Amino acid sequence: MNRRDFVLSGSALLGLAWASPTVLAQSLAPRPDKIVPFELSESEWRERLSEARFDILREEGTERAHSSPLNDEKRAGEYRCAGCDLALFTSDMKYDSGTGWPSFFEVIDGHVGTKTDFKLFLPRTEYHCKRCDGHQGHVFDDGPEPTGKRWCNNGLALKFVPS
DSSP: OOOOHHHHHHEEEEHHHSOOOHHHHHHSSOOOTOOOOOOHHHHHHHSSSOOHHHHHHHOOOOOOOOOOGGGOOOHHHHETTTTTEEEEGGGGGGGOOOOSOOEESSSOOTTTEEEEEOOTTSSSEEEEEETTEEEEEEEOOOOOTTTOOOOEEEHHHHHHEOO
């Protein structure tokens, strides 16, 4: 290392030492919009969830149409993942699709992931909770404006938290 490189690196270290601890803490703190994965073993999920919720969230099952009380929920609030409590939808995003499942025209940005599902031989877009990877339902292109999407959700995969 030559003298110039030594002086420059020393200046950089001094700058870091003088930096406010608050500034350093803020730059190293986790971002609030960053979703930290929530992972459990299969036995831990079985302890945490009812058999029906386990089937839907962990094994990508589907509940019977018109079986969820959330289909008729009209109060203001949030619809959260029943597996990890991450908010996926707000009541402002919900609409009556007539399908028998809670349906939404939009999701909370960054809170769901999608993948292609071939279980019925034709490709469909499945979506899941971004935090715990719990299966929620499928998204279709027959929803209302402004998005034209129908996020068709299993009621048992959600829990409703009123405002």
